Amino acid sequence: MPLRFLDGGESHGKALIAVLEGIPSNYEVDIDYIDNELKRRQQGYGRGARMKIEKDRVDVWSGLRGNKTTGNPITFIIKNKDYENWREYFENDVKPEDRIGVARPGHGDLVGFHKYKTGDIRDSIERTSARETAIRCAVGALCKQMLLDIGIDIRSKIYSLGEFYDQSIDLFNDEDYDIIEESSMRCYNKHIEDGMKSTIDMCKEEGDTIGGRVYIGIKGVPIGVGSYSNWDRKLDGILSMAIMSVQAVKAVSFGKVLDLPLIGSIYNDEAYFEDGMLKRASNNCGGIEAGISNGENIEIYAVIKPIPSVKKGLNSVDLIKKQNVTSRYERSDISAVVPACIVLENVCAFHILDEILKKFPSDDFNELKESIERYRSELLKY
Template sequence: MPLRFLDGGESHGRALVAILEGFPSNYEVDIDYINHQLSRRQKGYGRGQRMTIEKDRVEVWSGLRGRKTTGNPITLIIKNKDYENWKGYWEKDIKKEDKIGIARPGHGDLVGFYKYKTGDIRDIIERTSARETAIRCAVGALCKQLLEDIGIDIRSKVHSLGEFYDDNVDIFNDEIYDIINRSPMRCYNKNIETHMKNTIDMCKEEGDTIGGRAYLSIRGVPIGIGSYTNWDRKLDGILSMAILSIQAVKAVSFGKTLELPLIGSVYNDEAYLEDGAIKRKTNNCGGIEAGVSNGENIEIYAVIKPIPSVKKGLNSVDLINKSNVISRYERSDVSAVVPATVVLENVCAFHILDEILKKFPSDDFYELKNSIDRYKEELLSY
């Protein structure tokens, strides 16, 4: 059975909810691990006032007996504390004069207004909000935890913010990664961190927002995950779709594609044998060839656009009154780059586990683990 989930909920509604199906049985879940991922998502320099209101904690309403999964659908709930301040919006009809018609350029306001025709942009705001990523992180954290127990580790950092780029470092070096995790910018170079923070401060003072790039690396994915036999089974295509579905992500690349001269003899990763094992001199393609994992780290860069809720205002249109106006401001972060790194980890974890389960169909966790261990042994002797 493929892994799948459906999530629902509004930014200021009662709760965010997801139902996850296809997760193996007999896996011992650490709820604290999931809550730690939710906490990581709420941190970072440039976050807004909402993060001081919500203290996200997940509740599991089905699919567990004690702490172990049963194979039944898993229901995850994150309650919104801010709902108490918004009860009136959900419990009564909104007067025409209270409906929102002024669209923010770059947001879902305008397209949602015309697509669903509810006559109030608030309905679009409530679902397009990046608050939705909290429940996706909860689902992904459950998958990420299992992946770690079968030898797959997912880590991330901020690659750039505005014009400032962090050092290229080995994030699987625990000492280096500890520095990154303690940084409010989730970067390694302290001098660059200062520049990034100052840039965010300047944007906040000017009523502006700023974007950047996130870097993600996945270690331990064996050769053969994904497929080139059909267009919709390619691993890089699947991951790209998932990443681009995250709010504010506008571009994704694998490996050093955007950094190197696109010359065949330079770009392509030469291979050689050493003690019977295939090695690579480089990992410019980012661990995926022809839509299939090649055993190297899967390395991904995602471009996070500036948040469209710009306090200084942009030229826009009042869609209800049909007039030219300055865009309205909705409470938001100054930059989403730091939390985006954490969201990327957990979103990708779901899809990596899904592809693992397609390669090794398993109803039970120990069956899955044994299948992967046997496969890795077979690869060594093939």
Template sequence: MLRFLDAGESHGKAMISIIDGIPSNFNIDIDFINNELKRRQSGYGRGERMNLEEDRVEFLSGVRGKNTTGNPITMVIYNKDYENWKEIIGKEPKSEEKIVVPRPGHGDLVGYFKYGTGDIRDTIERTSARETSIRTAVGALCKEILKELGIEIRSKVHSLGNLYDDAVDIYDDTIYGKINKSPVRCYNAEVEKGFIKKIDICKEQGETIGGSVFLSIKGVPIGVGSYSQWDRKLDAILSYGIMSVQGVKAIEFGNGLDLNLRGSTFNDEIIYENGNIKRKTNNCGGIEAGVSNGENIEIKVYIKPIPSIKKDIGTVDLRKKKETSTRYERSDVSAVIPASIVLENVVAFYILREIMNKFTADEFFELKRSINYYRGTVYLR
């Protein structure tokens, strides 16, 4: 079973992961992984920390030369900003140095009471979206493997505030090239200007803004996932992974939130096209009864505004036990743009895990042969 743990703190020495279950003999392109980390750090509205860090991954085990060995893989991303924080992170704080004013919407208050360390700093260090750097690296390795198996994952920003980008075919390379060149990862040039203006206004006002991301996974064969048990349903598994990303508050598969559609128009009619089974539409988002149906898996992910804002809102001082104004911790204006990259890589891990659950293999070429044989014979049953 493919699995991983990650560790590390926002201003600690490094972010680390150990991945178990990656098949042997896969040739890793480390530049691909580092480019995914670079994509995560780019985008309009990013905070000043992105000017400090230049994330690059290092392999400490499980890789010989460029090839995976089948052993557990250890990946590390060193935090450059640690040098500016080591005197704070590396010592026991004095009572007056402890953070006791929680930011509404963050994990500050719940972490303070759950773990009882008496310092919100300990919660901040782990709840920070900095954790998504190592999850992106893990997912990028999985994404590389999926690409070799004929499975591709792409994304775009769907909305920012109340502005929505056009619905387009993101598997058209010309269209997707334009999206990737956009500082806000959208297609429509006028909408791009609107997104940028919204971010600028929020920055001036000491505010943050949320929005949504469109994710699409192409090439997953029919039959991945299962309805035989509730915890094996593919959409449930993907939801679990997506909801674990900081700031995510809702998920939609296909057009599941279009309440105007009736059964006769929502359900995707099945047709034969050039000898293959296809769907006229994809309202279900590529998953039925918890199992992939061969169409693109399409998901919209809704992300809240970042809770660390400069504008004053009410909170409490936990030491003095009285109401006060919130404090500001360095942050971006919007998490939506980098979240689109993070989410691509997060879902890559879960898709590869479910692929490997169906096509069990210890070695990469064995895995590739199994999935190719299945694709060629599944509709002959």
């Protein structure tokens, strides 16, 4: 059975909720691992005041017996502590004079107001908020830990923020990755990190926000995951859709397509045999060819736009009064680039596991693990 989930909940509502279906039975879930992924999402330099309010933890309401999966749908709940400050809004009809009509350019305010016609931008704010990514992280975290147990690891770092670019490293060198994990900017180079922090500080002082790029590495996906047989089965297409669905992501690329001359003899990854093993001279295509994993690390870059809730204000409109105004400010981060790293790790985990389960259909985790181990062994002979 393919994986699927549906999530719901408002930014300041009672809770965020998701129901995940298709996880094999007999997998020992580490709830602390999921909570730690939620904690990682809340960290990072440039985060806003709400991170001081919410200390996200997941409650699992179904699908586990003890901590072991049963094969039944798994229900996740993350309660919003900030709900108590918003209870009156959610429990009562909004007064006409309290409706929000002033839109923030670049956010979902203007388009949501016209699409759903509730007469109040607040209804769009509550669901377009990046707060929704907390529950997606919880869903992805379960998938991510399951992937680790079948030899697939997903890691991330910041690639750039504003004009500052961090140096490239091997994410799967544990010693180097520890530096990334300990950095509040998920940055390897300390000098570059200081420059990024200064940029965020400057934006905060000026009432502005700033974006950048993140880098996601996925190690251990065996050759043959995904398909070129139909457009909607291509692995890079599936991952692109998932990544672009995350708030503030405006572009995605695989491998070094943006960093190298687009000359065929330079860009394409030459292949050769060494001691009977298929090897690649480079990984410029980012681990995917023709929509199928080629056994190399999958390398993804995503562009995170500046947060549209700009304190200094932008030219905008009041949709209720039909007037030209300055945009309003809604509490937010100065930069979402660092937390986007963690969100995208977990978003990718869901879809990688889904594609693994399509190739190795299993209702029981032990069967899944055995199937993948057998497949890896067969690849060595092919």
